[in-house]
Amino acid sequence: MRGVELDKIYCADCRAMREVDDDSVQLIVTSPPYNVGKEYTQHRDAMELREYLAFLKQVWQECTRVLCRGGRLAVNIANTGRKPYVPLSAYIAEQLFDLGLLMRGEIIWDKGPSVGISTAWGSFARASNPTLRDVHEYILIFCKESYKLEQTHGKESGIANLEFVEWTKSVWHQPEDQITDAGKTMWRFDTLSKKRDRNAPDHPAPFPIDLPMRLMLIYTNIGDIVLDPFMGSGTTALAAKLTHRHFIGYEISQKYCQIAEERLQKFVPGERLVPPPKLKKTRVKKSRRAAGEESPTR
Ligand SMILES: C[S@@+](CC[C@H](N)C(=O)[O-])C[C@H]1O[C@@H](n2cnc3c(N)ncnc32)[C@H](O)[C@@H]1O
Numbered sequence: 052m053r054g055v056e057l058d059k060i061y062c063a064d065c066r067a068m069r070e071v072d073d074d075s076v077q078l079i080v081t082s083p084p085y086n087v088g089k090e091y092t093q094h095r096d097a098m099e100l101r102e103y104l105a106f107l108k109q110v111w112q113e114c115t116r117v118l119c120r121g122g123r124l125a126v127n128i129a130n131t132g133r134k135p136y137v138p139l140s141a142y143i144a145e146q147l148f149d150l151g152l153l154m155r156g157e158i159i160w161d162k163g164p165s166v167g168i169s170t171a172w173g174s175f176a177r178a179s180n181p182t183l184r185d186v187h188e189y190i191l192i193f194c195k196e197s198y199k200l201e202q203t204h205g206k207e208s209g210i211a212n213l214e215f216v217e218w219t220k221s222v223w224h225q226p227e228d229q230i231t232d233a234g235k236t237m238w239r240f241d242t243l244s245k246k247r248d249r250n251a252p253d254h255p256a257p258f259p260i261d262l263p264m265r266l267m268l269i270y271t272n273i274g275d276i277v278l279d280p281f282m283g284s285g286t287t288a289l290a291a292k293l294t295h296r297h298f299i300g301y302e303i304s305q306k307y308c309q310i311a312e313e314r315l316q317k318f319v320p321g322e323r324l325v326p327p328p329k330l331k332k333t334r335v336k337k338s339r340r341a342a343g344e345e346s347p348t349r
Contacts, residue, residue: 060300065280077275082127121201158190161224205272252284263290285311
């Protein structure tokens with residue numbers, strides 16, 4: 052045993068997660084630096100592409116080592132650049148295939164109105180050189196050795212039927228009709244930014260808590276262990292607390308570790324932020340059918 056402490060963020064380099072045992076983690080949820088020149092305190096976010104991919108490969112190797120049989124890896128990533136366009140989602144998927152991981156699918160995160168759509172049109176309304184403006188990111192879902200989660204610490208995931216039906220769709224976005232009186236929505240999935248939300252953490256690239264929370268509810272049971280090797284401001288740790296999972300985090304920056312600790316200290320255990328909706332009886336039947344494990348046929 053390496054003696055990992057659960058529910059702790061290690062202020063260390065995730066290329067060597069020495070504290071974590073082999074085959075011990077049910078889910079890894081993470082978003083690596085995108086190599087787009089963000090100003091992280093301890094990480095150089097503008098490497099030459101080959102160097103950047105070599106860096107990521109070391110992290111995926113460690114992730115593969117610590118995942119249990121059937122354990123899942125969910126990587127949130129965006130494609131970057133324009134000239135040339137850099138399909139990071141494809142490069143990372145290839146790296147994970149090379150490590151022998153099995154792909155389960157990919158989720159398109161539609162960032163909707165929250166994305167600051169760039170006005171870099173290229174040639175506006177002219178065919179000479181128009182530019183596509185990405186309003187989405189990816190969450191790549193892989194697993195180790197088996198599609199079935201073969202080692203778990205619990206029996207129940209705690210996901211509601213309607214959540215399962217909606218969140219196992221491959222596009223996550225914000226349908227208008229889900230907006231509640233409070234202006235909050237079950238599916239709200241904005242990007243986080245200090246400019247729009249003064250409660251957002253002081254970090255250059257946090258993801259919304261819904262992202263790790265949904266993945267935990269879909270892919271793990273209560274009591275399971277979730278790892279984030281790029282913990283940043285601690286969002287994955289908060290989601291683990293909300294959903295009653297254990298977390299392990301790695302983060303190289305002391306400043307972000309401290310921000311994460313402060314967020315965790317302020318966290319009040321109890322109900323999930325937005326409680327799961329109740330299904331009407333008639334819809335339960337439909338949901339069960341929709342949630343069947345068979346592949347869809349055309
Ligand atoms: C995209 S951010 C993750 C943000 C996080 N999901 C959140 O919600 O705050 C990537 C993080 O990886 C950290 N990082 C970069 N290189 C690292 C390394 N070698 N080991 C651990 N953390 C690293 C950066 O400091 C940064 O906080």
